[in-house]
Amino acid sequence: xxxxxxxxxITDCENDLTERGGLKRSLNKWxxxxxxxxxxxxxxxxxTTGTAIAGDALRPGAGPAIILSFILTAVACGFAxxxxxxxxxxxxxxxxxxxxxxxxxxxxxxWIIGWDLIVEYAVGNIGVAIGWSSxxxxxxxxxGINIPAWLAxxxxxxxDAAAAVAAGATDASNMYLASALTSAPLLFGVRMIANLPAFxxxxxxxxxxxxxxxxxANSNNVMVILKILIIIFFVGIGIFLLKPDxxxxxxxxxxxxxxxxxxxxxxxxxxxxYIGFDAVSTAAEEAENPGRDMPFGIIMSLVIxxxxxxxxxxxxxxxxxxNKLGTADPMITALSFTTxxxxxxxxxxxxxxxxxxxxxxxxxxxxxxxxxxIFLSMARDGLLPPxxxxxxxxxxTPWVGTLLTGIFVGCFAAFANIAEVVDLTNIGTLFAFxxxxxxxxxxxxxxxxxxxxxxxxxxPFTPLxxxxxxxxxxxxxxxxxxxxxxxxxxxxxxxxxxxxxRHSRLARTA
Numbered sequence: 001x002x003x004x005x006x007x008x009x010i011t012d013c014e015n016d017l018t019e020r021g022g023l024k025r026s027l028n029k030w031x032x033x034x035x036x037x038x039x040x041x042x043x044x045x046x047x048t049t050g051t052a053i054a055g056d057a058l059r060p061g062a063g064p065a066i067i068l069s070f071i072l073t074a075v076a077c078g079f080a081x082x083x084x085x086x087x088x089x090x091x092x093x094x095x096x097x098x099x100x101x102x103x104x105x106x107x108x109x110x111w112i113i114g115w116d117l118i119v120e121y122a123v124g125n126i127g128v129a130i131g132w133s134s135x136x137x138x139x140x141x142x143x144g145i146n147i148p149a150w151l152a153x154x155x156x157x158x159x160d161a162a163a164a165v166a167a168g169a170t171d172a173s174n175m176y177l178a179s180a181l182t183s184a185p186l187l188f189g190v191r192m193i194a195n196l197p198a199f200x201x202x203x204x205x206x207x208x209x210x211x212x213x214x215x216x217a218n219s220n221n222v223m224v225i226l227k228i229l230i231i232i233f234f235v236g237i238g239i240f241l242l243k244p245d246x247x248x249x250x251x252x253x254x255x256x257x258x259x260x261x262x263x264x265x266x267x268x269x270x271x272x273x274y275i276g277f278d279a280v281s282t283a284a285e286e287a288e289n290p291g292r293d294m295p296f297g298i299i300m301s302l303v304i305x306x307x308x309x310x311x312x313x314x315x316x317x318x319x320x321x322x323n324k325l326g327t328a329d330p331m332i333t334a335l336s337f338t339t340x341x342x343x344x345x346x347x348x349x350x351x352x353x354x355x356x357x358x359x360x361x362x363x364x365x366x367x368x369x370x371x372x373x374i375f376l377s378m379a380r381d382g383l384l385p386p387x388x389x390x391x392x393x394x395x396x397t398p399w400v401g402t403l404l405t406g407i408f409v410g411c412f413a414a415f416a417n418i419a420e421v422v423d424l425t426n427i428g429t430l431f432a433f434x435x436x437x438x439x440x441x442x443x444x445x446x447x448x449x450x451x452x453x454x455x456x457x458x459x460p461f462t463p464l465x466x467x468x469x470x471x472x473x474x475x476x477x478x479x480x481x482x483x484x485x486x487x488x489x490x491x492x493x494x495x496x497x498x499x500x501x502r503h504s505r506l507a508r509t510a
Contacts, residue, residue, distance in 0.1 A: 005106030007446075008381075008506055029293040029300075036280040036301025038224045041231070042363030044273030045309055046356045047131035048422050050330025052269040053313070053322050056160075056419055058478040060258035061326070062266025064247045064317040067310050068256075069266035070273075074306040076473055077274045079466030080433040081302050082456045083440045085295035088281040089454040097278070097432045098377060104439035104446070107383075107507075111500055113435055114378045115492035119428030119485075121371040122409055124275055125202070127421040128364045129413035130154075133197040134328035135356035142350050150184030151196045153177050156417040157328070158193055172336065173327050198413035201361065205368050206406025210392065210399045223362045230355030231308050234331055237348050238315035241338040252321055268476035272422045273309060275429050276363070277302045279370065291453025328418055331356070368409065372401030382505035383496070423481040424488075430470045431485070437466040 027035070052069060055061025062069045087100040098117060102110035137152050149158065161177035184191040248254055256263060280297045287293045316330060320337035327333045331352050338345055372388075376398045379389035392399040412421075441460045443450070456462050501507070 003501065003504075003507055004108040006506055007104065007106050008102040008110075009447075027287050027293070028289075029296040032280050032287060032293055032297025033300045033304070034224045036277045036297055037304055038227070039276035039279035039363065039366055040274060040301060040305045041224075041227045041308070042128055042131075042276065042360050044270065044275060045231075045312060046135065046331065046360060047127070047328055047418060048269055048272045049309075049313060049316065050325040050327050050333065051419055051422070052266040053317060053330070054324070054326030055258070055262065055265065056326060058419075058480075059265040059269075059476075060262040061322065062262045063253055063255065063257040063322040065256035065263050066266050066270070066313045066317065066322075068263050069270055070306060070309045070313060072263065072267040073271050073274055073473065074302065076267075076466070076469035077271075077277065077302055077433075078299075079462060079469055080437060081277060081298050082295075083433075083437045083463055083466055084278055084281050085298045085454050086440055086452060086456045087436065087443075088294035088298065089291045090450055090452050097281070097436050098374060100436055100439050102381075104443040105435065107501075107504060108496070109435060109439075111378075111383055111496045112489065112492065113432055114374060114383065115489070115495075116428050116432050117374050118371065119425055119488065120275060120432065121367050121374065122405055123412075123421060123428065124272070124425040125364055125367045125371070125409045126413045126416055127272065127418050127425060128360050128367065129198040129202050129409065130195060130416065130418040130421065131328055132201055132357060132360040132364060133195050133413075135332070135353045135360065136197050136201075138329055138332050138349065139353040139357055142346075142353075147197065148183060149176050149178075149180035150191070150193045153180055153193065154195055154415055154417050155180075155191070155193045156420075169324075171324065171333075173329075173333060194414045196414065199410045201364065202368070202406055202410035202413055205361075205365055206402060206410070209365070209369055209372075209402050209406075210397055211395050223359070226355060227359045228308065230352060230359065231312055233355075234348075234352055235311050235315050237344070238319055238334070241345075242315065242318040244318060246318055246321055249321070252323055257322065264472075264476045268426060268473045269422060270309075271426045271430065271473055274302070274305065275425065276367075277305065278429075278433075279366070295454040329353075329356070368402075368405060371405045372398040375401035375405075380505070382503040382508065383500040385499070420481075420484075423477050424484055427474055427477050427481050427485045428488075430474045433470045434467050437463040437470070 049066065053061055053063060053066045084097075087104075091099055091103055098110055098114040101113045133152060137147050140147065158177050158180035161174040162181050164174045165178045180193050181191060184193045186192070258265075277298060280294065280301060287297075312331075316325065316334045319334040324337065325333055332349055335345055335349050335352070375384060375388040378384045379386055379401075388401050388404075389398065390400045391397065440456055440463045444459055
């Protein structure tokens, strides 16, 4: 038991940093804020908002009350953000939640979080790739390139669309997806349906990352400005095309068609829209003044994204009936229900599709870059095989971890359904938030004299509120998601007890 919960002290972390050399501290508070906004605004708001509004077979939709779902999730993330901010200020080292857990809760919990972060980064990127594919398909259609449905979706989405068409939903999106069931070629009696664009974009990003890519704070700022402008553009155009009746129409359930149950379920789904603000903590080693700038960057990025999300959801539900927005490209779907000037709507769809493709492409790149570096940290600690820390002799990148991540993400993106991916990502990230919040309480007890440039107010109550809020959102997810997450953790335990515990660098040093 002592070995399982042996902690890697903050002093040990600092010594490791001194031995291997730290990264250049060049990011100020606004760079960190831009990093958080850049990593947060992506597939979540461009894709999963529609599912949260309309619901699906496993949970009720929030309807126009999605704005309350965003506020509920923002509050839960706000408590967790404070906990991340305290850790990032006192442990200004790359590794995020994995490093924090190692310093406060011990090796076993650190392994669980490291294994869990695979769900956030790699599995989350599967959802990003699927969403990217939908907007890419929309974009190329405007230049006369029509991708067959069986090469641009997954089997479950095609089946759900066919059921919707049978029930009378004959809109273009459902008709297109449903056609995959009849047009796909047969192989041994099985329809060959796969999301080829999603697979290819992951393959391209993987090749780029293996060869190496220079990312600067300034280039990230440009991408953040583009994302914000796309959302502002959509809101600005949508204001003039609103149909206020869509917010209160009793024929489709009014403002909150499924009551608080729909709002809660929507909050659990759109949590995917907030995944990324914690990515600020991965840059702690590069912050000029981590004690001051890290808390600012984490909390400010959360505030900016919340304001943009609420404005977007208000316009989206005002453009189209809420029960028609459950598609992989809800912003495009919302515009398809407008009755404005045809040329203006068409141009708007092209601009939004282009912006979404670029925006989600940047998120895909950032998270695909982050996952191999988590593998790298765990391999350096001995919890994963040394090959995961192998650096390419020419390109100086962790090429083995990058390649394995690319194969995993690309193959699943070709066949997975985005709703299932989002649920698994959400529960994994929420679980990491719970452990980080508990870690703040534990470290206050085990290392009370440690200098804390930023302190979470009201400990232990604020971290416990974070735990309660995250657990509440976790319990809004379908039971099948819990089963999948349990299986994933079980696989992780097996790997740890068969390999990690025997090769732990901390254990060997002791």
